[in-house]
Amino acid sequence: MNAAHHVRFSATTHVGKVRKINEDSILTLPEHRIWVVSDGMGGHAAGDFASQTVVDAIAMIDPTLPPGELIRELRTAITRAHEIVVAEGEARGGTIGATVVTLALTDGHFAAFWAGDSRLYRLRGSEVEMLTTDHSVVATLVLSGQLSWDEAEMHPQSNAITRAVGVGDELVLDKVRGEVLPGDRFLLCSDGLTKYATFGMLAQAMSGTPIETVSEKLLQIALDAGGADNISIIVVDVV
Secondary structure (H helix, E strand, O other): OOOOOOEEEEEEEEOOOOOOOOOEEEEEEOOOOEEEEEEEEOOOOHHHHHHHHHHHHHHOOOOOOOHHHHHHHHHHHHHHHHHHHHHHHHHHOOOOEEOEEEEEEEOOEEEEEEEOOOEEEEEEOOEEEEOOOOOEHHHHHHHOOOOOHHHHOOOOOOOOEOOOEOOOOOOOOEEEEEEOOOOOEEEEEOHHHHOOOOHHHHHHHHOOOOHHHHHHHHHHHHHHOOOOOOEEEEEEEEO
């Protein structure tokens, strides 16, 4: 990334108003220019273990690697976490898993890997764009034009995800990459936010709110609407 591109970020994770335990894990690695949100599932201890395994594996990456290698190592780390979580699930005799969404910034570009329904958005100007596509039952309905993403949140199967770290033999990660422009604002979040926040609400909350308070402002949207799930939010500004 050009030396001219400075990055600022804010992050928060919250248990919400209903759950007893926070099964989400977040990771901010500004030296690596990597940010991660992982939403664990499988109940207390299992979900925590899965999401923590994801962030621990990524935290081990050598920050001095050149950009291309750093991105490859990010994918490898998530795959390694998948193997650990699969083995733990077998040992416990149940399915445990975690979503993952990552953002890596390198010389004027971003790259993101994901599995599950944790999301990456970009605010550019006043437009919010969802850069990831949920691996979920309702996502197939959205992609076939039967529902909008905002409508999908109301669907009875909105929580059913089709891909996750720790689930299935092989983990297939999706990847998106693109150009970064000064003024871009990225949002990584778990579904504890997006089930309450439409694109319009996200755009409004993210536009003009300083980096110091934007994560808390987004968190408040989810809490005010009931906060039935754990809520994790990372906002990254390219200055």
